Amino acid sequence: MAQNPSAEARILEESNRVLGQRTSSSLTIPSMEELRKMHYLQGAVYETLRLYPPVQMDSKFAKNDDVLPDGTYVKKGTRVAYHPYAMGRMETIWEPDCLEFKPERWLNNDGVLVPENPYRYPVFQAGVRPCLGKDMGLLAMKVVAITLIKQFHIKLANPSWAPHFIPGLTATLKGGMPVVVTERLV
Structure with a gap:
């Protein structure tokens, strides 16, 4: 958010619409139902993870001979790496x-979240063994993000930081x- 003030403003607008104008002294953790209504916040979390995934590179071993969707043959035991x-x-x-x-990019024309093909x-991995902690992790990220954004303004100490x-x-x-x-002053 420190590098994207327009996204921060949209999250604040969405949270004020869904949660109401809660002040920092009356700040409470949003309910599951309230979080489900915050599609832009979810899009911001997904977009952050797209650009900065917690696991930058991963690999798997082929249990059996297989063929990838592009036609590449993979022999049993071969390590296949991918780089999120x-x-x-x-x-x-x-x-x-x-x-x-x-x-x-994560929202349809009505502003509703549209999940991407894994x-x-x-x-969060894909196939028969996706990340077991995905839902809990997303929930925690949304709660922490909305709590911090509603209560504080966070900016980079050095605007040219990368x-x-x-x-x-x-x-x-x-x-x-x-x-x-x-x-943040209300």
Whole structure:
């Protein structure tokens, strides 16, 4: 949100419509029903994970001989790797605006969330063994995001800051992300 003030404004607008004008002193955790109505927030979470997946690269081993959708033969025992971080930035998958943060790409014309094919968006795995923690993780991200956004304004300490990832199993930022946090006045 620190780099996308228009998205932050839309999340605030959506939350005020769904939750009402709650002040920081009366802030309560949104209900499941309220969270289900916040499609733009969900789109913003999905878009964040598209560009910054928690697991940047993963691989699987073929249990049996198989053929990939493009016709590539995979022999039993072969390791097949995929890279959600790179896939989230591919024009062939996400169109020419793939590097832009656009929560709208997850919404239909009525503003309702439309989930993406998990093979195109493999942040939570795909196939017969998707991430068991997906729903709980998404719920936690939405609750934390809406709680912070409603109560605080967060901006980058250095406007020219850009994330630099350290290779590893999970996404880690080199040097963290220096921010300035101020209480949001209603």
